[in-house]
Amino acid sequence: MPGLNPLSGGISGPQARRKRRDRLSARLVRAPLPAVALAATAIGAAAAEHEIGLPLGGSLSVGTLEVIQLASFAGVMGAALLSAIWLIRQRARISAENIDLRTRIAELSGALSRSEALLNLRDQRIVVWPGDGGRPSVVGELPIDSGAPRERSTFLAFGRWLMPKSASALDRAAEALRDRGEGFDLVAETRAGILLEVQGRKSALHAVIRFSSLSAAQAEHARLKLAHERLKDDHANLLGLVNALDMPFWLRDEEGRLKWVNAAYARAVEADPEQAVREIRELLPTPVRTALQEHHRHDGVYRDSVSTVVGGDRCVYTVTDFATGKGSAGIAVDTSEADALKREFERTVRSHADTLDQLTTAVAIFDEHQKLKFFNQAFQKLWDLEPGFLDGGPENALVLDRLRSDGKLAEQPEWRRWKEQLLSAYRAVEPEEHWWHLPDGRTIRVIANPQPKGGVTWVFENLTEKFDLESRYNAVVQVQSETLDNLAEGVAVFGPDGRLRLSNPAFRRLWELPEKLIDGDVHISLLKAACDAVANPSPWSDFVAAATGFDDERRDSHGRTELVNGTNLSYAIIHLPNGQVMMTFVDVTDSVNVERALKEKNEALEKADKLKNDFVQHVSYELRSPLTNIIGFTELLALETTGPLGKRQREYVDHIGSSSSLLLTVVNDILDLATVDAGIMELEFAEVPIRPTVEAAADLVSDRLREHGITLDLDLDAAPAAFHADENRIRQILYNLLSNAANYAPEGGRVSLTVTEAGEAVAFRVHDNGPGMSPEMLQTIFRRFEPRSNGGRRRGAGLGLSIVKSFVELHGGTVEIDTGEGRGTAVTCRFPLAPTGVREAAE
Numbered sequence: 001m002p003g004l005n006p007l008s009g010g011i012s013g014p015q016a017r018r019k020r021r022d023r024l025s026a027r028l029v030r031a032p033l034p035a036v037a038l039a040a041t042a043i044g045a046a047a048a049e050h051e052i053g054l055p056l057g058g059s060l061s062v063g064t065l066e067v068i069q070l071a072s073f074a075g076v077m078g079a080a081l082l083s084a085i086w087l088i089r090q091r092a093r094i095s096a097e098n099i100d101l102r103t104r105i106a107e108l109s110g111a112l113s114r115s116e117a118l119l120n121l122r123d124q125r126i127v128v129w130p131g132d133g134g135r136p137s138v139v140g141e142l143p144i145d146s147g148a149p150r151e152r153s154t155f156l157a158f159g160r161w162l163m164p165k166s167a168s169a170l171d172r173a174a175e176a177l178r179d180r181g182e183g184f185d186l187v188a189e190t191r192a193g194i195l196l197e198v199q200g201r202k203s204a205l206h207a208v209i210r211f212s213s214l215s216a217a218q219a220e221h222a223r224l225k226l227a228h229e230r231l232k233d234d235h236a237n238l239l240g241l242v243n244a245l246d247m248p249f250w251l252r253d254e255e256g257r258l259k260w261v262n263a264a265y266a267r268a269v270e271a272d273p274e275q276a277v278r279e280i281r282e283l284l285p286t287p288v289r290t291a292l293q294e295h296h297r298h299d300g301v302y303r304d305s306v307s308t309v310v311g312g313d314r315c316v317y318t319v320t321d322f323a324t325g326k327g328s329a330g331i332a333v334d335t336s337e338a339d340a341l342k343r344e345f346e347r348t349v350r351s352h353a354d355t356l357d358q359l360t361t362a363v364a365i366f367d368e369h370q371k372l373k374f375f376n377q378a379f380q381k382l383w384d385l386e387p388g389f390l391d392g393g394p395e396n397a398l399v400l401d402r403l404r405s406d407g408k409l410a411e412q413p414e415w416r417r418w419k420e421q422l423l424s425a426y427r428a429v430e431p432e433e434h435w436w437h438l439p440d441g442r443t444i445r446v447i448a449n450p451q452p453k454g455g456v457t458w459v460f461e462n463l464t465e466k467f468d469l470e471s472r473y474n475a476v477v478q479v480q481s482e483t484l485d486n487l488a489e490g491v492a493v494f495g496p497d498g499r500l501r502l503s504n505p506a507f508r509r510l511w512e513l514p515e516k517l518i519d520g521d522v523h524i525s526l527l528k529a530a531c532d533a534v535a536n537p538s539p540w541s542d543f544v545a546a547a548t549g550f551d552d553e554r555r556d557s558h559g560r561t562e563l564v565n566g567t568n569l570s571y572a573i574i575h576l577p578n579g580q581v582m583m584t585f586v587d588v589t590d591s592v593n594v595e596r597a598l599k600e601k602n603e604a605l606e607k608a609d610k611l612k613n614d615f616v617q618h619v620s621y622e623l624r625s626p627l628t629n630i631i632g633f634t635e636l637l638a639l640e641t642t643g644p645l646g647k648r649q650r651e652y653v654d655h656i657g658s659s660s661s662l663l664l665t666v667v668n669d670i671l672d673l674a675t676v677d678a679g680i681m682e683l684e685f686a687e688v689p690i691r692p693t694v695e696a697a698a699d700l701v702s703d704r705l706r707e708h709g710i711t712l713d714l715d716l717d718a719a720p721a722a723f724h725a726d727e728n729r730i731r732q733i734l735y736n737l738l739s740n741a742a743n744y745a746p747e748g749g750r751v752s753l754t755v756t757e758a759g760e761a762v763a764f765r766v767h768d769n770g771p772g773m774s775p776e777m778l779q780t781i782f783r784r785f786e787p788r789s790n791g792g793r794r795r796g797a798g799l800g801l802s803i804v805k806s807f808v809e810l811h812g813g814t815v816e817i818d819t820g821e822g823r824g825t826a827v828t829c830r831f832p833l834a835p836t837g838v839r840e841a842a843e
Contacts, residue, residue: 124212127156129178131205143213147192163189173200178207187226195223248283248317248332254325256293258282268310283332284308284319296323305335361461368454370396370426382444382460383408396423396456410439422448425456443467489586490569496579498524498548510569510585524548535561539571546573547581560588568592631660683726683810685835690719690755690762693727697734698753701742709748712738719755723762723833729807730831736804737766737827744770744825760833761813767826773819781817804829811835 125140125148138155142148149155159167166188173184177200186198188211200209239260242249248265250258258277266273269281282289288306295302302321307314316339321330353374356363362379366372371393380390383403394402400419403409412418425432425448434446447459484491490507494500500522508518511531524547528540539561546557554575562568570588575581634657636642638650645653698712705712734753741751745768754765773781782805804827805815812835819825 124210125155126211127209129207131207140211142196142211143194145192146194146196146213147190148196148211161190163191166190170198173198174209177202177209181207189226195226242331245331247334250283250330252328252330254327256328259327270311283310288319292319292321296321296328300324302330306332361459364458364460365451366396366426366456366458368426368451370423370455372396372399373455379460382462407439410437425450426454489584491582491584493576493580493582494524494547498544500524500527501580507585510567510587533564535563535569537561543573543583546575627660631657634660683729685724685726687722688725688727688730689722691716691721693731694734694753694755697731697738700731700735701738704739704742705751708742708745710742710745711750713750713752715752715754718757720757720762720833723831724835725811725831729810733804733807733829734764734766736801737764737829740801740827741766741768741770741825744768746770757833758830761830762833763828763830765826765828767824769824772821772823772825773817774821778817778819782815801827 123143125138125142127136127138129136136156138152141150147161149161154160158170162170166186169186170188173182173186176182177184181202183202184198184200188196188198190196195214197212197214198209199212200207202208243262245262246264247262248268249262250265251260253259258280261273261276263273265283266276268283269276271279271281275281284292284306285308288304288308291304292302300323302319302323304319306317306319308317309315314336315334316336317332318335319330319332321328353376356374356376357378359376360378362382363374363376364372364379365374372390372395373393375390380387385399385402389402397419400409400422404411404415422434428448428450431450432448434448436444436446438444442462442464445461445463447461449457449459451457484502484504487504487506490510491502491504492500492507493502500518503518507513508515511527511534513527513530517526517530524540524544528538528544531540532538539559542557542559556575557573558571559573560568560570566589567587568589568591570586570591572584573581574584634653637645637653638657694714694716698714702712704710738751738753745751749769751769752765752767754763754767756763756765782802808815808829808831811831813829813831816828816830817825818828
């Protein structure tokens with residue numbers, strides 16, 4: 001059995017030693033140089049101890065020391081040997097590692113070449129961002145037809161070669177990849193219409209984006225996916241837009257049930273959108289929905305105006321509904337306000353057209369194509385054009401040519417250039433003004449007003465009359481100026497500021513003003529200071545107040561003043577427009593003197609008239625008493641009881657009685673007229689029976705009628721039963737009328753009295769078949785104390801018809817006379833059936 005090695009503590013022997021040597025060699029190979037040396041020393045010491053067989057700690061002899069030296073030398077040599085062995089093996093290991101490294105480098109170089117070959121394929125391109133935020137690297141190429149640029153800077157500007165939507169999405173995805181490490185898979189579309197697959201990933205050190213072209217199937221799939229995304233986005237945008245519209249919008253399924261409505265629809269039916277769909281709240285009335293379904297059977301598009309009630313108000317909607325086999329969609333536009341505005345616009349247009357038709361100014365409107373769209377009657381009348389020609393909408397140039405051919409426009413030296421210059425108004429911005437002098441002498445002011453939307457409104461103003469009026473006005477002003485300067489009446493006009501605007505020489509002469517004071521813009525206060533000393537008292541304080549005052553109501557006034565030189569001036573203050581005041585002064589000295597004389601004469605006449613009235617009343621009353629006595633005694637003598645009278649005596653007594661009665665009648669008439677003139681006569685109104693009153697008046701003249709064989713015809717069939725009047729005065733009127741008719745009727749003639757009712761009046765008509773009255777006599781028929789024979793038997797005092805007229809007018813009636821040569825005279829007196837008032841009789 002092998003023995004134990006005291007150094008190793010294990011089994012000894014060749015095999016054990018070989019194993020220990022291999023392990024030691026391995027340790028030495030792996031151990032550093034100092035450790036090898038120490039190991040060699042330890043081996044040498046062990047060998048010495050083995051040879052000597054003594055413990056190390058024993059005492060040494062000289063031989064022992066040599067052994068030790070020999071062992072040390074051996075250990076050093078062994079260490080050197082071991083070091084050499086270690087170096088040899090280390091070189092071998094390094095050489096083996098170098099070979100292995102070269103192999104791995106070769107393998108990596110091959111893999112890198114293969115990777116670069118894969119990266120440089122023409123159907124992909126990779127962008128790599130380093131983790132430190134440095135510049136990105138771009139590897140690979142994309143097909144030329146994809147539209148991707150080869151330049152690195154241009155390629156990284158995605159917005160230049162990608163569609164805007166794709167570029168925007170890629171920018172957002174790349175930012176999220178680099179900042180937060182979020183990977184992505186996109187399909188991008190180039191501006192050339194090629195689809196690219198874009199993938200983004202991030203590792204610990206890099207962020208990578210790979211662009212790769214797609215195969216036909218992949219491209220089709222990507223295109224469909226992209227189209228689907230676009231449709232989804234468009235659908236969301238459309239629904240968002242529709243929901244934001246203020247117009248009701250709805251979607252229906254194939255069975256016609258609501259499946260989506262917008263917010264405007266929900267507001268219209270007073271519900272939220274989900275509730276409106278769930279409860280099927282319809283906006284359109286049932287008849288409209290029925291008509292819509294019927295229409296969709298043969299036409300997919302339905303358009304119509306629908307009236308419905310929304311929120312308690314009647315609204316008009318323009319409904320557009322589109323239907324397919326899979327459902328329908330509809331929208332309702334509220335046109336209530338538009339319809340109202342349209343109707344208002346149409347009314348306004350008609351009103352404007354009617355207004356323009358009433359204008360005397362000619363107006364014609366041409367559109368942007370220079371065609372006539374509107375003209376008023378004044379335009380047609382001004383140019384005397386046929387309505388049919390104008391209604392056809394002729395062009396403006398054609399209208400001008402027509403006016404020229406008809407000789408209604410003045411000839412121009414260059415007609416074409418003149419017409420082009422005139423029609424340049426269609427290209428102008430500001431209005432243009434022209435003056436046309438027509439061959440017939442008229443002057444027309446033409447205004448071309450361009451319209452905002454094209455076209456021109458032509459206004460033709462005939463100023464011929466205006467120019468004529470201005471000419472005549474200037475002539476009138478000149479005439480008035482000359483007239484004022486030559487007037488004997490003084491005139492002065494003051495402005496609102498109290499300064500003299502106009503005066504004539506008579507004003508300066510009447511007030512004895514110096515000419516230099518009137519010249520210029522003199523104030524009325526200076527004139528007052530100069531004129532106060534001329535008049536006493538002076539009215540100029542009133543003049544100043546009228547010219548410079550601020551009265552709420554401006555009233556004209558008149559007055560008279562006397563100057564210190566004896567001149568009497570009549571003045572008038574007249575307020576003119578614009579706050580001006582005109583003062584006129586008239587020298588009325590002669591008129592004042594004449595007026596004074598007339599007043600004195602009038603006073604004398606009034607005294608004489610009063611004296612006459614007093615005399616008439618006094619004499620009348622004084623005559624009445626004796627006449628009454630004479631009549632009484634005459635009637636007493638005519639009685640048989642007084643004693644017998646001879647034939648001649650009885651004739652004398654009858655003559656005395658008739659003359660006395662006639663005289664008493666004259667005296668009574670005079671008293672009645674004096675009472676009427678004095679205004680003290682009072683009528684006693686009562687109900688007057690017509691028939692008894694007429695018969696009583698006829699009895700009073702019966703003797704005179706029998707004396708001359710005159711027949712009296714009374715016609716009372718159409719007369720009313722009674723009317724309101726003074727019975728005594730009515731009887732007196734009828735008596736005077738019948739007496740006058742009996743006086744002028746021929747012997748054996750005929751007199752008629754007719755009474756009729758004429759509306760609210762009663763008419764008494766007395767007619768005789770006498771010779772009638774001449775026009776000269778008819779003019780003086782109602783004058784007092786105008787005795788007229790004219791074929792009459794008696795020459796009276798001329799008071800009969802005067803009394804008739806006075807009494808009739810006191811009753812509120814009228815008197816008419818119808819007469820003529822050979823047809824007699826008819827006097828008609830009309831009285832109101834119920835008079836409302838009494839007025840004085842006219843003389």
